[in-house]
Amino acid sequence: MVTCPLSTSYTHCVDLDRVVCGWYWCEIMKMPAKEQTRESGRQKELAQRRVLDSFTRAKRLRRQLEALEQDNFQEDPHANLVLLKKKLPQFDSNEDTPTTKKRKKRGDHFKQRFRKTFHMLVEEEQLSMNEPPNYLTCCMPHSPAPQRKFCAVCGFPSNYTCVACGARYCCTKCLGTHLDTRCLKWTA
Amino acid sequence: MAAPTVILDNGAYHVKIGLASDKDPRHIPNCISKSKSERRKQFIGNQIEDCRDLSALYYMLPFQKGYLVNWDVQRQVWDYMFGKELLGLECPDTTAVVTEPYFNFSSIQEAMNEIFFEEYQFKALLRINAGTLSAHKRKSENPEHRCCLIVDSGYSFTHIAPYYNSQKVAEAIFRVNVGGKLLTNHLKEIISYRQLHVMDETYVMNQVKEDVCYVSSQFYKDMEIAKLKGKENTVCREYVLPDFHTVKRGFVKEDGSKQKPNEQIVRMNNERFAVPEILFHPSDISIQEKGISEAIVHSISATPKEMHPHLYRNIVLTGGNCAFPGVKERVEKDVRSLAPVEYDVQVTLPPNPVTYAWEGGKTMTESKEFSKLTVSKKQYEEEGQNICFDKFDV
Ligand SMILES: [Zn+2]
Numbered sequence: 052m053v054t055c056p057l058s059t060s061y062t063h064c065v066d067l068d069r070v071v072c073g074w075y076w077c078e079i080m081k082m083p084a085k086e087q088t089r090e091s092g093r094q095k096e097l098a099q100r101r102v103l104d105s106f107t108r109a110k111r112l113r114r115q116l117e118a119l120e121q122d123n124f125q126e127d128p129h130a131n132l133v134l135l136k137k138k139l140p141q142f143d144s145n146e147d148t149p150t151t152k153k154r155k156k157r158g159d160h161f162k163q164r165f166r167k168t169f170h171m172l173v174e175e176e177q178l179s180m181n182e183p184p185n186y187l188t189c190c191m192p193h194s195p196a197p198q199r200k201f202c203a204v205c206g207f208p209s210n211y212t213c214v215a216c217g218a219r220y221c222c223t224k225c226l227g228t229h230l231d232t233r234c235l236k237w238t239a
Numbered sequence: 240m241a242a243p244t245v246i247l248d249n250g251a252y253h254v255k256i257g258l259a260s261d262k263d264p265r266h267i268p269n270c271i272s273k274s275k276s277e278r279r280k281q282f283i284g285n286q287i288e289d290c291r292d293l294s295a296l297y298y299m300l301p302f303q304k305g306y307l308v309n310w311d312v313q314r315q316v317w318d319y320m321f322g323k324e325l326l327g328l329e330c331p332d333t334t335a336v337v338t339e340p341y342f343n344f345s346s347i348q349e350a351m352n353e354i355f356f357e358e359y360q361f362k363a364l365l366r367i368n369a370g371t372l373s374a375h376k377r378k379s380e381n382p383e384h385r386c387c388l389i390v391d392s393g394y395s396f397t398h399i400a401p402y403y404n405s406q407k408v409a410e411a412i413f414r415v416n417v418g419g420k421l422l423t424n425h426l427k428e429i430i431s432y433r434q435l436h437v438m439d440e441t442y443v444m445n446q447v448k449e450d451v452c453y454v455s456s457q458f459y460k461d462m463e464i465a466k467l468k469g470k471e472n473t474v475c476r477e478y479v480l481p482d483f484h485t486v487k488r489g490f491v492k493e494d495g496s497k498q499k500p501n502e503q504i505v506r507m508n509n510e511r512f513a514v515p516e517i518l519f520h521p522s523d524i525s526i527q528e529k530g531i532s533e534a535i536v537h538s539i540s541a542t543p544k545e546m547h548p549h550l551y552r553n554i555v556l557t558g559g560n561c562a563f564p565g566v567k568e569r570v571e572k573d574v575r576s577l578a579p580v581e582y583d584v585q586v587t588l589p590p591n592p593v594t595y596a597w598e599g600g601k602t603m604t605e606s607k608e609f610s611k612l613t614v615s616k617k618q619y620e621e622e623g624q625n626i627c628f629d630k631f632d633v
């Protein structure tokens with residue numbers, strides 16, 4: 052098996068003839084980097100300064116897709132309270148909530164055997180000799196239809212690609228917004 | 240009196256739970272939420288209904304990518320639902336029907352058996368895929384159909400699952416990695432970039448999504464309409480966000496009404512249909528996979544050829560995302576254009592696509608075969624995990 056250069060673990064993969072990590076690294080690398088037809092003066096100037104390589108673009112895309120999986124974007128509003136609780140001797144478990152003694156025991160026992168992250172579960176599935184079909188084999192292949200292009204700023208169909216980062220835009224106004232806001236700012 | 244049976248459709252977003260004798264299930268958010276306004280309290284499941292300020296809710300969810308990984312949270316939600324506050328179950332006298340996602344990991348399956356038999360001590364258990372319950376329901380309504388294709392589009396992902404005589408055709412089940420959570424997060428992301436910072440407002444933006452998003456059957460035409468100004472733009476809606484003081488729940492602003500001071504408005508234009516469109520074109524946000532309609536054709540083509548006409552004729556849409564207006568028409572249109580011309584294409588949207596699986600569970604408990612499908616606590620004590628792995632096909 053080939054490991055994705057961006058991530059050491061797969062979230063899903065294996066589609067007969069190809070191996071794809073959850074973040075589509077292989078797919079992205081296959082995409083032609085430049086498709087745009089016209090360039091504005093501002094773009095040319097920018098392109099001379101810096102152009103993101105496809106590896107960085109892939110990393111950036113992966114981060115965007117990962118963000119779509121997130122449960123929360125803000126801090127836990129009770130984060131400080133949990134800390135306080137932990138300092139008190141009667142709540143010395145690492146559970147978030149104070150519970151009865153009995154429950155705690157049950158929980159601890161459970162934690163050892165069944166507490167697994169999603170990645171661990173997927174890895175177990177890969178190592179197990181479970182016959183397909185399984186979680187790994189039931190994923191969808193690529194659509195044969197060509198990818199549609201939408202402006203990263205306004206969401207309408209777009210004809211142009213930013214030379215620097217590969218984002219799409221539909222008009223000079225949106226390009227301006229893009230350059231002023233996101234273009235190379237996410238890549239730190 | 241017969242022993243009670245509880246049906247627990249354990250979704251990653253909502254649990255649909257009720258006794259087999261109930262007419263409808265209750266919908267309980269499958270999470271623990273924290274509000275920034277109530278510092279001392281955590282809200283389990285639907286306790287959140289008592290919370291006045293639903294802005295910037297913080298969620299703790301038992302599921303990750305559609306699979307149960309956070310047992311601490313899950314058990315608090317179950318404890319609450321089984322307990323006096325909600326159903327008041329006497330577990331040792333009760334049979335439980337519990338749903339799980341397709342291709343559930345064996346470690347999770349083991350944990351499920353252990354919890355339901357050893358911790359809660361249920362009298363008997365049936366663990367089953369929600370789609371199988373839906374297929375059962377469909378079969379009971381239309382016994383003349385041998386085959387059906389269940390589309391189950393939920394919070395974490397979408398599965399396409401063909402059934403023959405209520406048995407799933409496992410090698411033809413496929414997963415599209417797009418679900419309601421991704422759609423809501425994407426909506427939050429684009430609104431935050433284009434208009435107003437709403438990244439923390441999952442609860443509110445999910446409501447916006449449910450209130451105004453729809454699936455278009457004329458995507459590029461709607462894009463053109465959304466570009467028009469004024470009255471000609473029939474797509475655009477102005478949505479008033481709740482502030483949880485004067486506005487308790489968000490709503491669509493009526494045409495021509497003036498903006499009140501302090502009212503926060505989100506302009507939902509192409510977002511209304513471009514967001515659910517990801518179900519049909521995951522590649523629009525660079526997820527390189529086939530969308531639902533293509534996946535239906537893909538899945539059917541993986542079944543034996545004799546089944547094809549029967550599956551095309553009996554496509555059933557279930558799960559929360561199928562509640563978007565326009566889903567049925569779109570699936571019908573797409574699949575019609577992709578399927579071989581000689582086949583009839585028929586798509587069914589049940590009156591309530593969210594509770595369809597639960598209703599199927601209810602129907603199943605009423606069948607003569609039901610007790611043969613379950614594993615009793617006694618059997619579990621004698622034969623352990625093995626009998627569960629033999630009997631439950633999830
Ligand atoms: Zn634009």
Ligand SMILES: [Zn+2]
Binds near residue numbers: 215
């Ligand atoms: Zn750029």
